[in-house]
Amino acid sequence: MPVERFKASRMTKGNRLFPTVIEVNDTSVIRRKRSWFTLNEMSIHLQRVASVRIDTGVMWSDILIESTGGADSLASHGHKKQDAVRIKTLIETAQSKQLHVGDDGPMRVCPFCAESIKAAATVCRYCGRDLPSQA
Ligand SMILES: [Zn+2]
Known part of the structure; x- marks a missing residue:
């Protein structure tokens, strides 16, 4: 871009x-x-x-x-x-x-720790922080 x-x-x-x-x-x-x-x-x-x-x-x-x-x-x-x-x-x-599809369905990247997490997640499973809602 x-x-x-x-x-x-x-x-x-x-x-x-x-x-x-x-x-x-x-x-x-x-x-x-x-x-x-x-x-x-x-x-x-x-x-x-x-x-x-x-x-x-x-x-x-x-x-x-x-x-x-x-x-x-x-x-x-x-x-x-x-x-x-x-x-x-x-x-x-x-x-x-930043949304991409992984083995478990749509994924996105945590804005805090940059790990791949499920798109629907509201809390990061790696760093435990609350995530902004994805519209
Ligand atoms: Zn995280």
Whole structure:
């Protein structure tokens, strides 16, 4: 999957000089935000994304990507609606590709320990952690 980048509109608050950039690649979603002296960058591994929420206003869409950890959700505002939808689609497509069929039926990869577990599992049998529900 090629890397795709989505830049927030310079017309929106906080994005005039240094628009926030959301980047989605094979493994993670990354938010980059420049200021005069710093580059603030945070990323969430795609398998740790618990939900992607889009809040569309009159002109622009806000995006909120929540991680399974809960602590470090990734928010960005001032995106075009089609970009927001594209980001959500990319993340969900990448997540569903992690599903594969094993001897015991459909499997997926635990976002915490990366072991293969049954797709329907709600608790990982290797690390014992609660798993995000797979839509
Ligand atoms: Zn696990």
